[in-house]
Each structure stands twice: as C-alpha cells, then as structure tokens.
Amino acid sequence: MLAAATALFALVASASAQALPSSAASPEQLALVDAQYNASGFPDSGAILTVSYASFVVQNGNAYTAEQVATAPTIYVTPSTTTRDEFNSSSVYTVMLADASSLGDPDTEGNYRRVLQRSTHYLVNGQTGTSTGSNYTFEPSGGT
Numbered sequence: 001m002l003a004a005a006t007a008l009f010a011l012v013a014s015a016s017a018q019a020l021p022s023s024a025a026s027p028e029q030l031a032l033v034d035a036q037y038n039a040s041g042f043p044d045s046g047a048i049l050t051v052s053y054a055s056f057v058v059q060n061g062n063a064y065t066a067e068q069v070a071t072a073p074t075i076y077v078t079p080s081t082t083t084r085d086e087f088n089s090s091s092v093y094t095v096m097l098a099d100a101s102s103l104g105d106p107d108t109e110g111n112y113r114r115v116l117q118r119s120t121h122y123l124v125n126g127q128t129g130t131s132t133g134s135n136y137t138f139e140p141s142g143g144t
Contacts, residue, residue, distance in 0.1 A: 025080045036060070046083035050076040051097065072122060073097065077129065089128055097122040 025048040033045040051058040052074045058064070075095055079087045 023078075024084065025078045027080070030080055047077050047079040047087065050078065052076065076132070087129060089130065091129065093127045093129070094125045095122070095127055096124075 029048055030045045033048065037045070053069060053071065056068070058073070077087060
C-alpha cells in the first residue's frame with residue numbers, strides 16, 4: 001500500500017527542496033509554494049516546510065510505502081527574512097501529516113473533514129521549536 005505523504009501544517013508551508021535549507025527561504029521558493037497552493041484558499045506562504053525521514057526528504061507529489069514512513073518524521077521550518085520573528089521557542093504548533101487528496105480539489109464530504117477520520121498519519125499538538133543555527137531553520141520537538 002502506498003501512502004502519499006502530504007504535509008499540512010498550521011504555518012501553511014510546503015517543501016520541494018531535495019535537501020534541508022541552509023539559509024532563509026528565498027522569495028523564489030516562497031513564490032513556488034504560493035503558486036502550488038494558489039487554488040487552496042490558504043494565505044500566502046511565510047516559510048518552507050521540510051519533512052525528513054532517516055534516509056530521504058519528502059518531495060511533494062511522490063508516493064511512499066508504509067514502510068518508508070513508518071517512523072515519526074523530523075520536521076524543519078525555514079521562515080523568510082520577513083517572517084523569522086514569528087518562529088521562536090515560545091511559539092507552540094500543531095503538526096499533521098495526512099493524505100488530503102490535492103489541495104484545492106473539491107471534497108465531496110465537505111471541508112476536508114475526512115482527513116482526520118481516515119487519512120491522518122501523524123498528529124502532534126504542543127510542538128515547540130529549537131533553533132538549529134543562524135539560518136533561521138528550526139526543528140519542532142516535543143508535543144503530545
């Protein structure tokens with residue numbers, strides 16, 4: 001069985017990079033994310049989200065086996081230079097990885113409520129971030 005790993009994050013961010021970012025998210029990266037999610041109704045992106053497992057970084061649109069995504073992922077957020085002050089150790093986040101079909105596609109059951117019932121792979125409340133260097137990327141940790 002294949003599980004498409006789609007990251008939904010309260011930050012409304014996404015990743016298409018092959019490796020972890022080493023600097024602030026660029027305007028070009030944010031524009032790409034905005035273009036990908038334009039039809040979803042989400043606000044403009046303010047950060048790049050990178051989901052990483054032990055041997056690979058998740059790529060949007062790729063399918064992964066249940067075995068590949070069996071462990072909890074490491075999640076990195078790389079804010080832009082204009083949003084980096086919004087990401088700090090006192091902020092608390094909810095992280096959900098789910099199969100939600102294509103964002104922007106109509107949901108016949110209404111407002112993606114089926115995601116929580118049938119498609120949630122990972123849901124953690126109360127995560128906080130820890131800075132991973134001067135590049136404004138941090139790795140959320142903790143939570144329940």
